[in-house]
Amino acid sequence: MSSTTPTHNYYLPEPSHYPVVGSVALLLMLGGMALWFNGLAFGQWSTLAGLAVLIYMMKIWFGKVIEESEGGLYTKRVDVSFRWSMGWFIFSEVMFFAAFFGALFYARLYSVPELGAVDQKLLWPEFNSAWPTAGPNAMDAFTPMGAWGVPAINTLLLLTSGVTLTVAHFGMLENNRGKLNLWLGLTIALGVIFLGFQAYEYSHAYSELNLKLTSGIYGTTFYLLTGFHGFHVTVGTIMLIVVWVRCLKGHFTADHHFAFEGVAWYWHFVDVVWLFLFIFVYWF
Amino acid sequence: MSAVIDSHGTSHGHDDHHDHGAPAGLMRWVTTTNHKDIGSMYLWFSFVMFLVGGVMALTIRAELFQPGLQIVRPEFFNTMTTYHGLIMVFGAIMPAFVGFANYLIPLMIGAPDMAFPRMNNWSFWLLPPAAILLIGSFFAPGGAAGVGWTMYAPLTSQMGPGMDLTIFAVHILGMSSIMGSINIVTTILNMRCPGMTLMKMPMFVWTWLITAYLLIATMPVLAGAVTMTLTDRHFGTSFFNAAGGGDPVLYQHIFWFFGHPEVYIIAIPAFGVVSQVIPAFSRKPLFGYASMVYATSSIAILSFIVWAHHMYTVGMPVAGQLYYMYATMLIAVPTGVKVFNWVATMWKGSLSFETPMLFALGFLFLFTLGGFTGLVLSMTPVDVQLHDTYYVVAHFHYVMVAGALFSAFAGVYYWLPKWTGRMYDETLGKWHFWLSIIFFNVTFFVQHFLGLAGMPRRIPDYHTQFTEFNVISSIGAFGFGLSQLLFLYIVLKALRSGEKAADKQWDGADTLEWTHLPTPMPYHTFENPPTIK
Ligand SMILES: [Cu+2]
Numbered sequence: 001m002s003s004t005t006p007t008h009n010y011y012l013p014e015p016s017h018y019p020v021v022g023s024v025a026l027l028l029m030l031g032g033m034a035l036w037f038n039g040l041a042f043g044q045w046s047t048l049a050g051l052a053v054l055i056y057m058m059k060i061w062f063g064k065v066i067e068e069s070e071g072g073l074y075t076k077r078v079d080v081s082f083r084w085s086m087g088w089f090i091f092s093e094v095m096f097f098a099a100f101f102g103a104l105f106y107a108r109l110y111s112v113p114e115l116g117a118v119d120q121k122l123l124w125p126e127f128n129s130a131w132p133t134a135g136p137n138a139m140d141a142f143t144p145m146g147a148w149g150v151p152a153i154n155t156l157l158l159l160t161s162g163v164t165l166t167v168a169h170f171g172m173l174e175n176n177r178g179k180l181n182l183w184l185g186l187t188i189a190l191g192v193i194f195l196g197f198q199a200y201e202y203s204h205a206y207s208e209l210n211l212k213l214t215s216g217i218y219g220t221t222f223y224l225l226t227g228f229h230g231f232h233v234t235v236g237t238i239m240l241i242v243v244w245v246r247c248l249k250g251h252f253t254a255d256h257h258f259a260f261e262g263v264a265w266y267w268h269f270v271d272v273v274w275l276f277l278f279i280f281v282y283w284f
Numbered sequence: 285m286s287a288v289i290d291s292h293g294t295s296h297g298h299d300d301h302h303d304h305g306a307p308a309g310l311m312r313w314v315t316t317t318n319h320k321d322i323g324s325m326y327l328w329f330s331f332v333m334f335l336v337g338g339v340m341a342l343t344i345r346a347e348l349f350q351p352g353l354q355i356v357r358p359e360f361f362n363t364m365t366t367y368h369g370l371i372m373v374f375g376a377i378m379p380a381f382v383g384f385a386n387y388l389i390p391l392m393i394g395a396p397d398m399a400f401p402r403m404n405n406w407s408f409w410l411l412p413p414a415a416i417l418l419i420g421s422f423f424a425p426g427g428a429a430g431v432g433w434t435m436y437a438p439l440t441s442q443m444g445p446g447m448d449l450t451i452f453a454v455h456i457l458g459m460s461s462i463m464g465s466i467n468i469v470t471t472i473l474n475m476r477c478p479g480m481t482l483m484k485m486p487m488f489v490w491t492w493l494i495t496a497y498l499l500i501a502t503m504p505v506l507a508g509a510v511t512m513t514l515t516d517r518h519f520g521t522s523f524f525n526a527a528g529g530g531d532p533v534l535y536q537h538i539f540w541f542f543g544h545p546e547v548y549i550i551a552i553p554a555f556g557v558v559s560q561v562i563p564a565f566s567r568k569p570l571f572g573y574a575s576m577v578y579a580t581s582s583i584a585i586l587s588f589i590v591w592a593h594h595m596y597t598v599g600m601p602v603a604g605q606l607y608y609m610y611a612t613m614l615i616a617v618p619t620g621v622k623v624f625n626w627v628a629t630m631w632k633g634s635l636s637f638e639t640p641m642l643f644a645l646g647f648l649f650l651f652t653l654g655g656f657t658g659l660v661l662s663m664t665p666v667d668v669q670l671h672d673t674y675y676v677v678a679h680f681h682y683v684m685v686a687g688a689l690f691s692a693f694a695g696v697y698y699w700l701p702k703w704t705g706r707m708y709d710e711t712l713g714k715w716h717f718w719l720s721i722i723f724f725n726v727t728f729f730v731q732h733f734l735g736l737a738g739m740p741r742r743i744p745d746y747h748t749q750f751t752e753f754n755v756i757s758s759i760g761a762f763g764f765g766l767s768q769l770l771f772l773y774i775v776l777k778a779l780r781s782g783e784k785a786a787d788k789q790w791d792g793a794d795t796l797e798w799t800h801l802p803t804p805m806p807y808h809t810f811e812n813p814p815t816i817k
Pocket residue numbers: 543544547590591593594
């Protein structure tokens with residue numbers, strides 16, 4: 001038997017120290033955040049150290065996976081495993097967003113109308129329960145974010161990025177590397193522009209609309225939903241950049257490029273979440 | 285190499301492969317990517333957490349031994365009920381069944397390992413940091429959070445840093461569960477050996493496929509709920525704050541959307557273990573295999589649409605109460621199918637009553653009893669009376685302890701010979717069973733009466749009229765707790781000096797780990813998959 005070829009039809013990795021490094025990182029980071037949020041000593045330093053270790057761990061772990069993939073260790077069956085797992089991971093993300101959309105719908109359909117109902121009049125006689133609202137105890141007025149300015153442009157950007165990503169995928173399938181690299185680069189550019197607009201929108205909201213995270217239930221749902229979405233776009237953009245760099249290095253073939261497809265699925269998922277955001281947070 | 289049939293682990297090629305670069309000592313366990321190692325670690329971790337949560341339970345029972353305040357301050361009593369619940373649910377019962385899943389699923393479907401061995405390692409090694417954060421919250425300024433394991437708003441908004449440590453512990457536990465579940469689903473769907481169709485899989489594998497789906501669907505929702513709690517606490521959001529247009533009841537809806545399926549996340553793998561043990565000791569195949577699969581799936585689907593039966597008393601329209609009442613009662617139908625099938629499996633079987641079978645039968649009787657009290661509680665007018673009384677405590681301990689925990693014991697006794705190559709002491713095992721089942725009922729049966737008489741839960745003091753039953757319950761609890769040390773002794777004794785176990789220790793066992801593998805098993809199994817007819 002040769003010790004260089006795998007002895008089984010499914011690649012099983014050697015013992016690995018990456019996971020425990022990740023665990024220590026999370027302990028430092030989350031334990032540090034608990035201290036930090038309560039103004040206790042060392043909180044932010046522990047958080048930053050944990051974050052740095054976590055990023056380092058992800059770099060070496062994913063680096064190892066890329067090395068194994070390019071080394072031909074991943075058979076078709078391993079590829080199928082990656083596909084199932086990415087699908088289920090995205091499903092878990094869908095459920096995470098479902099919780100926050102659930103909170104939005106609950107506030108709009110139940111809690112806000114209830115607070116304006118006749119049996120609450122004794123407590124808050126002035127409260128007008130029309131959406132958007134910062135609640136019966138709102139201190140200062142705010143202007144809600146309109147749908148047809150920056151958000152509409154952002155919708156266009158993300159929808160376009162879905163198309164450019166698909167064109168890049170065709171480039172991959174046709175073995176046309178120029179097409180792949182160009183359109184994937186364009187997709188990344190669209191993602192970055194989206195994030196820029198999102199940052200502009202937040203600063204506009206804070207400085208001109210007086211719309212803050214503390215602006216009652218409207219500000220709460222607005223910032224948490226768009227914020228978590230923006231975080232996912234950021235992660236998606238980073239993943240696209242990693243895949244792009246790999247494409248430029250000549251990784252992947254027309255029939256072996258799960259990393260590309262997995263990131264593409266994730267990108268489309270983020271795209272769909274945005275459509276729901278646009279409809280239910282900005283528009284109606 | 286690959287031509288060598290190595291289900292007996294005799295090929296040195298393999299040994300080379302595994303010894304090569306594998307660290308020894310503690311680092312072996314830290315870095316392992318082997319599903320058997322990881323399964324063992326899950327089981328040991330869960331047992332340690334079981335003892336930690338058990339000490340908290342005994343603190344509660346010691347305080348409740350007499351009316352009046354004797355041992356702990358009320359605030360500390362609240363932290364005991366909170367962390368007893370959190371640790372038993374997330375630290376003891378769930379990891380125990382994930383341990384079974386890790387150890388057994390690859391063996392039962394003829395796979396060389398889990399689909400993602402490194403991620404499998406991380407799923408386990410996320411648990412110790414979570415445990416450190418949970419237990420560390422006791423040392424935070426202001427102490428741990430006495431909010432109940434359900435962590436209801438707005439009480440959670442008023443707690444100290446211990447609350448944040450707990451929230452982050454829940455985040456880590458959620459990550460662990462989601463990664464573990466994705467691994468399990470992928471393994472089951474993609475790693476079955478030739479011929480192992482879905483409907484030929486052992487029932488235990490089916491139950492984990494369904495459980496993993498429940499986990500992937502609900503753990504992110506729990507993460508969302510505690511994230512909202514965190515932002516409400518520190519960043520001025522208004523999810524659960526009526527003054528800002530939110531609602532504390534919203535927390536309960538989101539929590540129980542996770543919380544009710546969580547009940548089945550715990551119960552369904554327990555069903556799976558029992559569905560292996562009862563046929564083995566009846567020497568008959570499982571009765572109604574297909575109906576078992578469909579019944580389990582139905583339970584899982586129904587579990588998503590009944591959550592507000594935990595919230596009858598917070599205020600709900602009558603139409604809502606009726607809907608949640610009937611939907612909840614509907615779950616009794618597939619559950620009844622399962623109980624019927626287990627009984628029918630034993631019907632005219634060639635029964636024998638070794639320890640695993642005893643625990644499985646204990647499960648069958650007492651879980652069914654817990655199911656019946658659940659049916660009682662599903663009725664809105666009854667629940668309005670019994671909500672937050674000891675009747676509820678009795679109900680869910682019948683399901684969690686006599687249900688899930690007894691099933692886990694059945695599983696450990698059943699597979700211990702295969703895992704370790706050594707038999708446990710049958711006489712001591714029977715002692716463990718009888719002590720457990722008697723003390724369990726002494727502890728919890730009387731709590732039904734306390735609840736019906738109106739004793740509220742989570743309160744360190746009570747009216748003198750409740751004294752007698754509380755004394756009985758506390759005596760039972762200490763007896764039950766001490767009996768579990770016997771379990772530890774039995775396992776250690778088997779490891780040290782148990783008799784050698786046979787390849788197929790139980791003559792009624794028919795899954796691949798018994799029929800295709802030697803005892804003790806080699807470190808790597810099924811590197812070349814078997815073929816099933
Ligand atoms: Cu429930």
